[in-house]
Amino acid sequence: LNDLKPMAKGGFGSIYVATWIDGPRWTVKEGKLVRDGKTEVVIKVLDKLECGSVKFFEELKVCLQCSVSGSVLRCYGITRVPSFEKFAMVMAYCSDGDLHQTLRRSFSTITWAFCRKTLWQIAYGLEEVHKHNLVHGDFHSGNIFIVAEGAIIGDLGLCRLVDDVSSERQRGSSFGVLPYVAPENLRGKPYTHKSDVYSFGMIMWELTTASTLFEWHFEKKNHQEFNTAQALRLQMKRRNVEAELHSQAVYTSRLLDFPEVKAVRAKEETGDESDYKSRQLELAI
Template sequence: MQSKIDPHRVVFKWIPYDQFNDIKELGKDEFTTVYSAIWKDGPLQYDYKEYVYSRNKNIKVNLKLYNSRNNINNVLNKVTYLFDNKYDEIIYGLSQYPHTKNYVIVFPDGYHCDKCGKEFEYKRYKWCKPCQINNLEKNFTNWSSGNENIDNLIQEMQSKISSYEDIVFEWIPYDQFCNIKEIGKGGFSKIYSATWINGRLMYDISRCEYIRCSITIALKCLNNSQNISNEFLNEVKAYSVELDIYNFRNKRLHTYGISQNPDTKEYIMVLKYAKGGDFNCWMKKNYKNLNWSNKLDVLSNIIIGLEEIHQNKMVHHMGLCGYVNNIDQNSIYGVMPYVAPEVLKGKPYTRAADIYSFGMIMYFVATGKQPFVNYAHDEVLVLNICNGNRPEINVPEAPKCYIDLMKQCWDSNPNNRPIATKVLEFIDFFIGSYKNVVNDALDFKKVRLSEIEKQFKAAEEYRKSRLILYNENERSTIHPQAFYTSRLLNQFTKDLPKNDNINNNSVEVIDFTK
């Protein structure tokens, strides 16, 4: 280890055990015991002012004693791993307890929790996962929603936190909200902005402790939710990813907790407040400024989230979009143009149906227009969708490769639609081709890369040429019977045949990376 000395780090060495005073046990588990101690001579460190190595005497350290004297290989492997892979972690050296001959790793003070002795998951911020979960569990008796199923859900979600950045899901009393203002409504809910007086529980990395402060949040009040279903709660528990188009890095669902209106007894989802509104509002506001590079970034962010949902063996079309007390699997709900034809015909919602919806999102992102915006959303449109009708889009409004992928996603046959991982691969390939950031491993595909780059550049030039003609009022005008909020669709689908005799128009599957 000393041969790897870096002047930015202390010198790793063998430390005689009699160098330690004031030894106190911090905690133990089956394999190790952690102590705090004072190291008399202290570590050898480089003094940049004097240009010499010197010692910082009588410093506090942590001693991690391994409970078996025959585990020197395990100890050395641990040291080697930390030394080679955890550059920001310092190890002073090794020692040995003279009475039992057990080996000891010597760490700086602060690597282990003073309360339980466990190693901090995030040493820089002194965040201890076992202690935080223990504190939350101790607090279980201090609150209740009045609904055993909701209490169990919240407790389970709190017990699964794994990072200081994780949101602590809570039961939030309704009297914690003020300045409540309605900002939107859907088929099954109303959305309000409000001030959460105390604010959410969050970890302050500068103070290394949890704090609360008042914040603006969104309240999603769920219609007719007095008898909330177990199915809905299970989906909330499992649904840990949100398709967040505003933040290209953080795709975690910003759900702070659940509340209840004391007058109506309806349940409320407490969410992060997004100033831009929903996707539709955000697109209306920003479409003129979205170049093709931005559009691909938006789609990449969405499909990354969708891929993660699918990897967790879930679908995005969950109960949050419909009646929360509805367990009738025959109910069809959603935004009609985004619902896959097989779902309209009564088949179960699948991951392939999510991909169909993503194809419609691709159309919206490319054109700035909602799919079927000029049509009544009625039984005629349902029949047309099931017969293979799709929104019209042509080159050069979008690149040919983009249109081909979009058509694959909304193929009438769900078996022909690509999986989310494949769609992400294509979107990443488009981004790499257009931005010239494809890695060397794809050099052999330069001809294909060049062709796709030309397609996107042509689409971008077309977009720029049309900006002066862009009429926001025209794009925002929708048919009076077009609805882009989730609603029950059974009244429009009841006369559809339940078999696949309706036309099944499919497109050829193309690998854009070849």
């Protein structure tokens, strides 16, 4: 690998783009393995995990299991990055970006045929994940990648067995992108296959509208006004008001003398209304 370039950084790790000099092996010809040659790949380094961590190999196992179908982002294997002294996963690089970027970039040219095909491919990929009794756990348009063949599911870093996800939830673990998280998960319930299906519904909405639910829309002018007001508020200093007693002031207090007032009674069961009267109170303060 060479030409390692930073691409993105998240809460769990860093993503780099690199050039695989020999390229992946894909077939056997005349008794020899044939490689593709120079290929751009993604290098995923899990920053918070130590080399040889069990969680690292758990994610690797999940990627290898699901990527066989072709509907999940392909994982070629692992490598060791000398500059970081850490193991990293080598995965396929999607030059067209993710579904979220595609919708923002060219929604006006997207056809219903593209929508139907994309949704079918996403559903098929999610079914493959669920067949292994796994929950994706972080299912949103940013983790759906666009390739020449269509849409594939990626970023299985939070993918877990159903039983493991339930135990993590009991310990108070929380994850996911808010607009795509099912309401029951926000209330502390464990993630299930149904949670992924709810997220898939949010992706369907985004694919047909190019917007996410609960998305705030502010005009540029509103942003400027808000930022200006926020800056002024931070500059303001609270005045130090000190209480002082006047030497000639007389401070007294006494109970208020309320005249008798007829108590308000509810209507009798017979339906007769009580005689309500009111008069102005003369309060001597």
